[in-house]
Amino acid sequence: MYDILFEPYRLNDKITLKNRILMAPLTRCMAGPGLVPTEDMAAYYARRADAGLIVSEATIIRPDGQGYPNTPGLYTAEQIQGWRKVTDAVHAKGGLIFAQLWHTGRVAHTYFFGGEYTVAPSAVALDGTVPRMRELKYETPKALTVDEIQQLVSDYAKAAENAIEAGFDGVEIHGANAYLIDEFLHNDSNRREDEYGASPENMSRFPLQVTDAIIAAIGRERTGIRLSPGAYVNMGTDSRDREVFDYLLPQLEQRQLAYVHLGIFDDSLRFDYLDGQASAYLRHHYQQTLVGVGGYSADSASQAIAEGKFDLIAIGRPFIANPDYVAKVRQGEPTTAYSDEMLATLY
Numbered sequence: 001m002y003d004i005l006f007e008p009y010r011l012n013d014k015i016t017l018k019n020r021i022l023m024a025p026l027t028r029c030m031a032g033p034g035l036v037p038t039e040d041m042a043a044y045y046a047r048r049a050d051a052g053l054i055v056s057e058a059t060i061i062r063p064d065g066q067g068y069p070n071t072p073g074l075y076t077a078e079q080i081q082g083w084r085k086v087t088d089a090v091h092a093k094g095g096l097i098f099a100q101l102w103h104t105g106r107v108a109h110t111y112f113f114g115g116e117y118t119v120a121p122s123a124v125a126l127d128g129t130v131p132r133m134r135e136l137k138y139e140t141p142k143a144l145t146v147d148e149i150q151q152l153v154s155d156y157a158k159a160a161e162n163a164i165e166a167g168f169d170g171v172e173i174h175g176a177n178a179y180l181i182d183e184f185l186h187n188d189s190n191r192r193e194d195e196y197g198a199s200p201e202n203m204s205r206f207p208l209q210v211t212d213a214i215i216a217a218i219g220r221e222r223t224g225i226r227l228s229p230g231a232y233v234n235m236g237t238d239s240r241d242r243e244v245f246d247y248l249l250p251q252l253e254q255r256q257l258a259y260v261h262l263g264i265f266d267d268s269l270r271f272d273y274l275d276g277q278a279s280a281y282l283r284h285h286y287q288q289t290l291v292g293v294g295g296y297s298a299d300s301a302s303q304a305i306a307e308g309k310f311d312l313i314a315i316g317r318p319f320i321a322n323p324d325y326v327a328k329v330r331q332g333e334p335t336t337a338y339s340d341e342m343l344a345t346l347y
């Protein structure tokens with residue numbers, strides 16, 4: 001019934017997916033001491049290895065990227081070994097897994113890493129508090145210097161190398177959801193007037209430098225990126241953002257990445273300045289492999305893929321509720337509905 005979802009999909013010369021279903025990146029806040037992935041996490045991911053590709057929960061590239069409790073890292077030897085257990089378990093079940101590389105920028109909190117300040121493109125604080133830790137109010141970040149930006153580019157590349165050492169098949173740059181990379185791409189959070197701000201080309205510079213450094217480290221075939229052209233969380237709306245993404249997308253297309261992945265919770269949202277849905281906007285400006293996401297069922301995803309709206313579908317919450325999501329869809333069995341209480345355990 002959902003035949004199109006179960007067609008193999010060739011990303012490039014190096015990677016072919018056994019079906020078109022990705023497990024979306026899903027933060028679970030269950031890493032062990034030292035932000036090291038656990039055996040339970042290995043078992044959790046292995047149960048979902050029949051996805052065409054698993055994208056790991058967002059994984060911080062260095063300590064000051066942390067904005068939530070117990071999110072895993074990819075910058076110490078112990079973390080690399082912990083992830084090795086996860087990737088071995090997924091590969092043993094015939095799966096593929098990319099690491100999602102994360103720095104939360106101004107959504108970080110010094111509470112988690114014991115530093116003096118958080119960093120972001122500009123010293124503009126987010127109004128609000130850390131989810132489930134409401135006593136932690138977001139701080140005014142320190143605006144990054146150009147040298148500090150260059151250091152971050154190297155730190156992203158190092159984390160990508162670490163991901164390969166940990167056995168990942170590739171990485172997804174987390175450029176979505178108002179975290180560090182996305183903060184450069186929106187006028188609400190980027191008020192810089194140097195070569196990293198004030199024009200579409202300048203605002204795209206850091207995201208593209210990170211992308212190029214990761215390509216140089218691990219190859220374009222193993223590099224994907226997630227983007228949120230429409231501001232919908234932790235970010236103010238600004239219609240000038242459209243020009244930034246109009247510039248960025250053809251630049252990414254030239255780099256022939258593994259894929260571009262939309263970052264959004266609900267793809268039925270419409271953005272005035274994108275002339276509609278974020279997925280339609282991306283498709284219009286990006287002809288290579290595009291991953292859709294955000295409230296899709298097997299039904300609506302197959303239809304959208306058949307209509308060419310995107311090439312692959314990422315499934316998030318249903319994968320939390322159904323470790324056997326792919327088998328259930330393939331057999332036409334009903335799936336269990338997701339509820340927030342399911343986040344308490346790593347089944």
Ligand code: FNR
Nearest residue numbers: 024025026027057058264265293294295315316317
């Ligand atoms: C998410 N999402 C998310 N996105 C991301 O890029 N990195 C992440 O670590 C997370 N973490 C995360 C945790 C939880 C509990 C939820 C519910 C969501 C967003 C996720 O990848 C996806 O875009 C949305 O869940 C929408 O897809 P579904 O759930 O409607 O299929």
